Each structure stands twice: as structure tokens, then as C-alpha cells.
């Protein structure tokens with residue numbers, strides 16, 4: 001299993017990603033030797049003299065424009081993503097919406113993957129539509145075939161791989177090639193893989209988005225988003241954040257930076273644990289199929305293997321058909337897996353899902369109840385035992401029904 005940290009040195013012998021996230025964006029000499037950049041709270045920044053004031057000549061000019069704490073996280077993420085700059089936003093969703101607002105104007109057409117995170121869809125159908133931007137949803141399995149959906153006013157193509165809840169892979173290089181040939185910008189929500197396991201900019205994607213709420217923070221205690229971009233797209237993202245007044249409080253930024261420092265070891269564990277759990281579940285009689293692109297049996301496996309250098313801790317399963325009461329019995333029996341939204345923290349989670357109500361370019365067909373699992377950092381034997389006893393409750397409730 002690739003772990004993303006072996007053969008990843010830059011062409012000129014640059015540091016590998018796991019080293020970058022430990023060292024980049026820290027300068028202990030600047031802060032009397034303290035390892036971590038301090039949490040700097042502030043709105044007003046005082047200038048040294050009148051001339052500096054009227055020319056905004058200072059490293060920091062105003063709290064909203066950045067401070068040592070935010071700069072530290074941005075520098076570390078920029079080293080990891082390899083783009084021209086990184087913006088920090090108050091949530092993952094705001095990273096998505098700010099990036100789209102930055103790149104699109106009234107009259108533009110957007111191609112949006114049908115398997116995108118649902119609130120992203122709500123933004124397109126709600127605010128973007130109101131602003132005169134039209135969205136067409138496309139099948140995630142379209143590679144270069146996306147060409148057929150392009151119109152003269154198509155300005156951007158948005159990707160998310162693997163797909164939200166259902167884990168379809170996308171042929172990112174094929175889509176990027178079509179986009180580049182026509183001067184269309186590409187954006188990707190890369191929250192699942194993180195820039196440790198998938199490198200959007202290396203494959204030519206212009207904008208790489210993270211719900212930092214998930215693996216960057218890693219402790220279910222912060223909402224934050226990041227937008228890394230290159231070239232013209234970065235200029236627009238940066239300017240739009242300024243125009244909108246996007247800023248994040250320093251405590252949340254510092255928690256995100258703290259999470260980032262340990263992300264490589266956490267992800268290595270999530271990867272290994274989720275794969276082991278996926279294989280274990282695939283062999284269970286209660287399970288119809290497992291959706292996890294790192295499994296060789298997965299339809300997206302070849303693409304995952306070609307383009308990604310790791311897999312994180314989130315995947316889904318389809319259970320064999322059982323009555324609703326048995327599904328409820330399964331969830332209510334879980335003791336270690338929490339029931340709740342979001343993911344990427346140290347703790348395991350389980351939720352039911354059903355994509356049939358809102359997808360439009362694809363038809364969601366599940367032969368049984370669908371469950372999304374996040375495999376946390378608990379002991380694997382305990383996690384398997386928890387699911388095993390919840391399956392016992394499911395079977396008992398099936399027979400009772």
C-alpha cells in the first residue's frame with residue numbers, strides 16, 4: 001500500500017510531505033524559541049511612523065488581512081499543496097462557496113459533479129442560480145466525455161473524488177486535459193484524500209479545496225476551510241476573500257495548525273484501519289458490498305491506484321436488504337461508533353445515507369440500506385467487536401420483523 005511519503009521528494013530534492021507539515025510555517029527563532037507560532041489575537045496593528053501608515057508598509061496591516069498565526073498555517077499548507085497561495089475560510093463549505101464566487105460571474109456555466117458534497121449542490125442551486133450562474137451536473141464516471149457538456153460560456157468544472165457518500169472515482173487527468181484545451185478552470189474538493197494522498201495541482205487542477213474541519217484538524221473541535229490555487233485563479237481567490245471580509249479567529253487557526261502537524265501519522269493509521277475494516281466487512285454475511293476505492297474489487301480502484309498515493313478512513317457499505325427496524329437496531333446497538341455528521345476526527349462514526357432524493361445526472365441504486373463509516377484511531381479489535389454485536393442486533397430485529 002502506497003503511503004504517500006516514500007518517493008515524493010521534489011525534483012530538486014525538496015522535503016517530503018510528512019516533513020513539510022511538521023516544519024513548514026514555523027519559525028521558533030521569531031518567538032523566543034517556542035516551537036509553535038503563538039495565537040495572535042488582534043484587529044488593530046500599530047505602524048511605526050506616519051509614512052509607513054499611509055503607505056501600508058508593514059508585515060501585517062490589519063487583523064483581517066492576516067497575522068503570524070494565520071500566516072503560519074498558510075505557509076505550511078502552501079508547502080504541502082504546492083500552489084501559489086492558500087486562503088483560510090471559516091468552514092469547508094465556505095471554502096467551496098468562496099472559490100466558486102471568486103471564479104464565476106453572471107452568465108457563466110458551471111459543470112458540477114453529481115456526486116458532490118450535498119451542501120455544495122445547494123449553493124449552486126440556490127445562490128449561484130440567483131446570481132445568474134447556471135450549473136449542469138455530470139456523471140462522475142465521465143472522463144474526457146465531459147467535452148460533450150461544454151458550452152461556449154462554460155467557465156469552470158468542479159470535481160470531488162471519491163464522490164460524497166458513494167465513493168465513485170473520477171478521471172481527473174482526463175477532465176483536466178479537456179478543461180485546459182478550452183481555457184476552463186478546474187476545482188476539486190479534495191477533503192477525502194487530503195493533499196497528502198492526492199496532489200491536485202500536480203495533475204493540473206487550478207483550485208484545491210479542503211474541509212480542514214476533517215483531517216487537518218483531526219479532533220472534531222474546529223470548523224475551518226482552505227483554498228489552495230494557482231495562477232490567475234489564486235489572484236481571484238485572494239482578492240475575493242478580501243472583498244468578502246473572510247477571516248478566521250486565531251484560536252481555530254492554531255488548532256488547525258496543531259492538527260496539521262500530526263496529520264501524516266493519523267492518516268497512515270486511518271488508511272490502514274479503514275482498509276482492514278473494509279475487507280472484514282466485505283466478508284460479512286450482512287454486507288452486500290463495500291464502496292472503498294482502495295479495495296481491488298472497487299470499480300474505481302484502477303484510477304485510485306494510478307492517481308492517489310493513499311486512502312483515508314471514510315468509506316461506505318450497502319447492507320443486504322433488511323426491514324427499517326433492523327437498521328435502527330444496528331445503529332442503536334453501536335457503542336463505540338458515534339452517530340453524527342462530519343468525520344476526520346480521531347473517533348469512529350457511522351451514519352445512514354440515501355442519495356436517491358437529490359442526484360440528477362446519475363441514478364442512485366442501492367440494493368439495501370447504505371451506511372457510511374469513519375474508522376477512527378481506536379483499537380481495531382474493539383471496533384470490529386462493536387460492529388459484530390450491532391450486527392447481532394440487526395439480525396435479531398430482522399427475524400422479529
Ligand SMILES: *Cc1c(COP(=O)(O)O)cnc(C)c1O
Pocket residue numbers: 091092093094096117160164189191192211212213214223224225342
Ligand atoms: C464536511 C465537508 C465539507 C464542508 O465542511 P464544513 O467545515 O462542515 O463546512 C465540504 N466538502 C466535503 C467533501 C466535506 O466532507
